[in-house]
Amino acid sequence: MQTALAPKPSVPRTSRVARFWRDYGWAYLFILAPVLLFLIFTLYPVLTALVMSFQKYNIMNSTWVGLDNYERLVKDETFWKSIKNTVIFTVGTVPVNILITFVLSYFIYQMKSKWQTFFKATMYLPAVASGVTISIVWLAIFDPTDSGLLNRFLGLFGLDPVIWLGQSGTALFSLILMNWLGSHGAGIILYLAAMGGIPKSLYEAADIDHASGWTQFSKITWPLLKPTTLYLLVTGVITSFQVFISVYLMTQGGPNFATTTIAYLIYETAFKFYEFGLASAQSFVLAVIIIVISVIQFKYFSSDIEY
Amino acid sequence: MKSTQKKTLLVVASILLVIWALVTVIPMYWMLVGSVQDSAMSASFKPQMIPEQLSLSPYERFFAKTDAWRWLYNSLLIAVILTVTNVFFASLAGYAFAKLKFPGSQAVFWTLLGTMMIPAQVTLIPLYILMVNVFDLGDTYTAIILPAAVSVGNIFLMKQFMSTLPTSLIHAARIDACSEFGIFWKVILPMAKPGIAVLAIFTFVASWNEFFWPFLITNSNEMRTVQVGLASFVFAESTDFGAMMAGATIGALPMIILFFSLQRYFLQGITIGAVKG
Numbered sequence: 001m002q003t004a005l006a007p008k009p010s011v012p013r014t015s016r017v018a019r020f021w022r023d024y025g026w027a028y029l030f031i032l033a034p035v036l037l038f039l040i041f042t043l044y045p046v047l048t049a050l051v052m053s054f055q056k057y058n059i060m061n062s063t064w065v066g067l068d069n070y071e072r073l074v075k076d077e078t079f080w081k082s083i084k085n086t087v088i089f090t091v092g093t094v095p096v097n098i099l100i101t102f103v104l105s106y107f108i109y110q111m112k113s114k115w116q117t118f119f120k121a122t123m124y125l126p127a128v129a130s131g132v133t134i135s136i137v138w139l140a141i142f143d144p145t146d147s148g149l150l151n152r153f154l155g156l157f158g159l160d161p162v163i164w165l166g167q168s169g170t171a172l173f174s175l176i177l178m179n180w181l182g183s184h185g186a187g188i189i190l191y192l193a194a195m196g197g198i199p200k201s202l203y204e205a206a207d208i209d210h211a212s213g214w215t216q217f218s219k220i221t222w223p224l225l226k227p228t229t230l231y232l233l234v235t236g237v238i239t240s241f242q243v244f245i246s247v248y249l250m251t252q253g254g255p256n257f258a259t260t261t262i263a264y265l266i267y268e269t270a271f272k273f274y275e276f277g278l279a280s281a282q283s284f285v286l287a288v289i290i291i292v293i294s295v296i297q298f299k300y301f302s303s304d305i306e307y
Numbered sequence: 308m309k310s311t312q313k314k315t316l317l318v319v320a321s322i323l324l325v326i327w328a329l330v331t332v333i334p335m336y337w338m339l340v341g342s343v344q345d346s347a348m349s350a351s352f353k354p355q356m357i358p359e360q361l362s363l364s365p366y367e368r369f370f371a372k373t374d375a376w377r378w379l380y381n382s383l384l385i386a387v388i389l390t391v392t393n394v395f396f397a398s399l400a401g402y403a404f405a406k407l408k409f410p411g412s413q414a415v416f417w418t419l420l421g422t423m424m425i426p427a428q429v430t431l432i433p434l435y436i437l438m439v440n441v442f443d444l445g446d447t448y449t450a451i452i453l454p455a456a457v458s459v460g461n462i463f464l465m466k467q468f469m470s471t472l473p474t475s476l477i478h479a480a481r482i483d484a485c486s487e488f489g490i491f492w493k494v495i496l497p498m499a500k501p502g503i504a505v506l507a508i509f510t511f512v513a514s515w516n517e518f519f520w521p522f523l524i525t526n527s528n529e530m531r532t533v534q535v536g537l538a539s540f541v542f543a544e545s546t547d548f549g550a551m552m553a554g555a556t557i558g559a560l561p562m563i564i565l566f567f568s569l570q571r572y573f574l575q576g577i578t579i580g581a582v583k584g
Contacts, residue, residue: 023409024407024409024410026403026407026486026487026488027403027407027408027409027412027487028409030399030400030402030403030407030487030491031399031400031403031404031415033396033399033400033456033457034396034397034400034419034457034459034462035415035419037453037454037456037457038419038422038459040437041430041434041437041453041454042422042425042430043422044433044437045429045430045431045432045433045434045437046422046425046429046430046433048433048436048437049429049430049432049433052432052433059436059440100327103323104323104324104327107319107320107321107323107324108320108324110316110317110320111317111320111321111324117574119324119328120574121570121574122328122331122332123327123328123331124566124573124574125331125332125335125563125566126331126332126334126335128512128559128562128563128565128566128573129335129516129558129559129562129563130515130516130518130534130558130559130562131516131518131534132516132518132534132537132538132555132558133338133537133555133556133558133559134334136338136537136541136551136552136554136555137334137335137337137338137552137555138334139541139551140337140338140341140548140551140552141334141337143548147353149333149337181330181331181334183331184331185331186577189574189577189578190577190578193578213312238424238426241426242426242427242428244519245518245519248538249538249541262428263426263428266428266431267428270431270432271523276432276436279432280429280432280433282428283426283428283429283431283432284429286426286428286429287424287425287426287428287429290424290426291424291425294424
């Protein structure tokens with residue numbers, strides 16, 4: 001606090017405005033660029049999108065159509081299918097991934113520190129590759145002929161090749177499978193850091209009380225890791241609700257809309273059919289869903305966390 | 308009893324971890340071996356897990372058929388500029404929010420942070436129209452760079468990091484009549500080096516890997532980034548798996564090398580801001 005600490009010479013004639021800028025001007029200058037960028041590239045677009053969602057948008061002249069766009073999307077089967085797909089994808093991936101991440105972290109934590117580093121590094125590695133790279137590699141892994149890596153693997157057990165991405169029954173599952181086997185690296189590192197932060201004395205006390213391994217786990221480890229789990233849950237849900245690259249590159253939303261997610265539908269509505277108003281309405285539905293879910297997660301999960 | 312339990316746990320854990328490490332690495336390994344075996348001329352792509360014959364012809368084909376060098380140049384240029392702007396502006400703002408008291412600071416900070424919940428899809432269409440129709444910046448570096456010049460997440464990270472720095476040095480510098488920017492530049496930045504290193508690495512990787520916005524805003528081949536170019540190549544050449552694997556490797560290899568050389572920063576950096584310290 002500048003005013004409180006700098007020796008304050010009595011300067012009676014400086015106006016209040018001048019003093020205000022002398023005291024705080026630098027701080028405002030320091031945040032100027034981010035705030036300007038925020039106003040132009042976030043706030044203005046959000047407000048415009050809101051207006052557009054009530055319009056039949058046209059660059060030359062847009063017409064106000066009220067709730068038409070929202071009505072249209074509620075009646076649109078593809079929209080509901082995209083929500084269903086996104087929900088299935090999220091429910092299918094996020095909890096499973098958190099479980100895998102947790103088990104791996106718990107096991108890694110038992111290792112000597114040299115091995116901890118090795119496993120952390122190995123499992124984080126895929127996270128540095130882009131979504132495009134990962135999608136290309138998995139396109140080849142899912143290759144429907146028996147040259148695809150996954151089908152070759154099935155072949156070892158005498159199973160027939162599967163047309164992974166090309167039929168509605170398996171396409172969405174394939175994307176989920178790819179997500180399961182993908183990177184858990186960031187989550188593992190977060191869990192390990194949190195596990196390291198649990199005071200050893202808690203376990204020692206539990207040992208003296210002859211608490212079983214399970215009791216120690218359910219009464220100490222799991223509750224104290226809740227903030228990390230919550231973080232992974234919230235970020236996991238937010239990212240999986242916006243899954244796009246793998247859908248765009250691997251299935252184009254097909255076959256028969258089996259992998260059309262909300263984010264992909266918004267992209268198609270806007271940049272394939274140029275229905276900017278409708279797409280804006282869809283994007284606001286997505287925003288509301290994400291915000292509501294995040295708030296529920298915070299409420300439900302953080303109610304009994306104590307620090 | 309306790310120690311045998313512990314031993315069993317260790318054995319089970321080791322086996323499971325080794326299996327999962329293999330599962331994690333196999334796709335990356337397969338990408339690499341797939342890119343150095345020539346099998347595109349045969350009807351099906353059937354690289355071996357242990358290649359019998361190494362060939363760089365998938366790379367030759369990839370570079371011959373695409374403007375990969377130009378894309379790499381674009382990606383590098385954009386990633387470097389974004390890293391510099393993000394580090395500079397996020398540290399500056401992070402410092403202001405963490406250490407300077409000024410009216411409205413909390414309100415501005417929480418407003419910025421609150422918008423992180425809004426999905427990118429919402430701002431995308433107006434942003435696109437703004438860039439292309441209002442500013443006439445479609446298909447330019449400026450359009451790719453400007454909206455990402457500083458991200459709220461990075462400001463948040465730097466605020467977290469800056470608030471751990473000792474305040475006494477700032478007071479000392481102020482008494483020495485150092486200007487506020489001078490304090491930031493000469494006192495804060497040197498102290499914040501570990502945080503800055505992490506921020507720089509993550510911004511660089513994220514910018515290099517960014518797909519959606521460059522994909523929307525560019526339409527000429529010369530303006531594409533590696534990721535956008537790769538995607539266009541996949542659609543154009545969906546049969547040449549060898550060249551696709553070579554391209555995927557080209558897009559990922561610089562980041563993989565970066566990861567191995569700066570592993571420590573990567574692994575420590577993730578926890579900044581995410582774990583309550």
